[in-house]
Amino acid sequence: MEKADRVAWRCDPEKHVHKVTYDEVTRLLQGFIENEIDLSNDESCGETCPDYRNTTTIGCFDQKFCSQQPKCEGRIHDCQFVDSDLSVCQSPTSSYRRYEYIQNSDGQKFGEHEMCWRDVNNVESWSRWLFWRCSYCFCLCDEPSPISDRYFSLRKTRSDVRANKVVTGVRFVKKNRVFHIQIQQGQLLPRGAINESTLEWVPVDDYKINDANITEGVDYYAMSYENRRINLDETIFEHDRIFIVTGVRFHVFKNYLGLKVYFSRHNFVDGKVRGYKEEDEKYIDLTMMYEYNPGFQSEELNIDNLDLPTSSKENSQPLSKNKQYLKFVNTGLEADAGQTTIPFIDIQDVVSNPPVPLAGLGIYYKSSPGSGGFVAPKVISFDYAAYV
Structure with a gap:
């Protein structure tokens, strides 16, 4: 014994x-896609995604993808660059998820869902003032809310x-x-x-x-x-x-x-x-x-x-x-x-x-x-x- x-x-x-x-x-922490111009205090794209380690969404430039998805109302952490062009399937509003899946330009899919219940958002990075590339970043959203x-x-x-x-x-x-x-x-x-x-x-x-x-x-x-x-x-x-x-x-x-x-x-x-x-x-x-x-x-x-x-x-x-x-x-x-x-x-x-x-x-x-x-x-x- x-x-x-x-x-x-x-x-x-x-x-x-x-x-x-x-x-x-x-x-608690959830993947979130945001363009770097909406993370910058001066609406510039002079930084890179990894430079945004602890920030918030500042604005919604030109009403692009940011206007088509729920905003992250909390802090945004640990951003990284994934691809210039993404296809994003958003989740139903009743879901704990933001996205069912994300797909890059090479066809690689992040997430296991095969079908999208709604129209897929095409999220493309763009150039501004010739020398600035405004990239979409994949970040983590820390947002206390009624569903967190x-x-x-x-x-x-x-x-x-x-x-x-x-x-x-x-x-x-x-x-x-x-x-x-x-x-x-x-x-x-x-x-x-x-x-x-x-x-x-x-x-x-x-x-x-x-x-x-x-x-x-x-x-x-x-x-x-x-x-x-x-x-x-x-x-x-x-x-x-x-x-x-x-x-x-x-x-x-x-x-x-x-x-x-x-x-x-x-x-x-x-x-x-x-x-x-x-x-x-x-x-x-x-x-x-x-x-x-x-x-x-x-x-x-x-x-x-x-x-x-x-x-x-x-x-x-x-x-x-x-x-x-x-x-x-x-x-x-x-x-x-x-x-x-x-x-x-x-x-x-x-x-x-x-x-x-x-x-x-x-x-x-x-x-x-x-x-x-x-x-x-x-x-x-x-x-x-x-x-x-």
């Missing part, structure tokens, strides 16, 4: 179903310790455009057993980001181009086996989104949880370990230029290691025209059968070759070996 792995995670379902097995951060779901709840969720209930499982849930960590709780019995008749999912808070008295940085965290990192790690109270998980929340420290896990003492023999007050709980905050532990080095897991997570025919496997992080990014230009935010969020239940108290929780990344993958929670079961 001491050698057995106590980490539990969910495999891919037989079929990925939106809002059933996975959900998405939407329109980029929010994570910072509120703590706690099991009913007064009723001797502890956390037995977790899952991610998106409610009102905000991602929450939802816990399953059950009554703790003597010798680490759980009363299965008491198992229940604790409802997440029902609020919207624009409600009165709801504050960014207190109630929720909003991602952006600059702030889109999530820690991939696990936390466990290694030095004292009498502590088990009774609460969890998302927490942000120095622009890293991670987990803050709360632990309570218990008596293994009689099954009683000690300490009904929240201040009696101990916690481990992985995000703050970057600050207080000089030896804690984080490594970025790069997921650039990948395809839609649901397009893969292979099952995902855990790829992340502890002390890593990743940035939410856009899908690759060639695979998906950069239209989708990856990774997706796995919203399946992560529980054990039979249910057991938990010694820890974590977040990891799973994927298959070429896929944008999923961020998902994992649970670490209580260690019974010391009591056998």
Whole structure:
């Protein structure tokens, strides 16, 4: 038992179903086509596309393609030149996408859609004043909007310790455009057993980001181009086996989104949880370990230029290691025209059968070759070996 792995995670379902097995951060970074003249303060074309790293749309010169597509109302980042002449199929207004596909003059298509539901826009660069070439750039649009779901709840969720209930499982849930960590709780019995008749999912808070008295940085965290990192790690109270998980929340420290896990003492023999007050709980905050532990080095897991997570025919496997992080990014230009935010969020239940108290929780990344993958929670079961 001491050698057995106590980490539990969910495999891919037989079929990925939106809002059933996975959900998405939407329109955090999205491919966007704009002419450099509309990115320039003086309506010039004297620069090149890569010179526009962090800017906004300034105008709409001569009512060209810019007047035929929705404007990027946020910041524009990381522009690049693709081709002088492009054919662009715009998406329906009800879609999270801007474009179904983009095709260059050589016939190469960016995005997998074969048919266009509307007329294709022919987007051609042009010359101005003989010596200026006004090129169209492919950029990334960071636009907070009613269809950009980029929010994570910072509120703590706690099991009913007064009723001797502890956390037995977790899952991610998106409610009102905000991602929450939802816990399953059950009554703790003597010798680490759980009363299965008491198992229940604790409802997440029902609020919207624009409600009165709801504050960014207190109630929720909003991602952006600059702030889109999530820690991939696990936390466990290694030095004292009498502590088990009774609460969890998302927490942000120095622009890293991670987990803050709360632990309570218990008596293994009689099954009683000690300490009904929240201040009696101990916690481990992985995000703050970057600050207080000089030896804690984080490594970025790069997921650039990948395809839609649901397009893969292979099952995902855990790829992340502890002390890593990743940035939410856009899908690759060639695979998906950069239209989708990856990774997706796995919203399946992560529980054990039979249910057991938990010694820890974590977040990891799973994927298959070429896929944008999923961020998902994992649970670490209580260690019974010391009591056998």
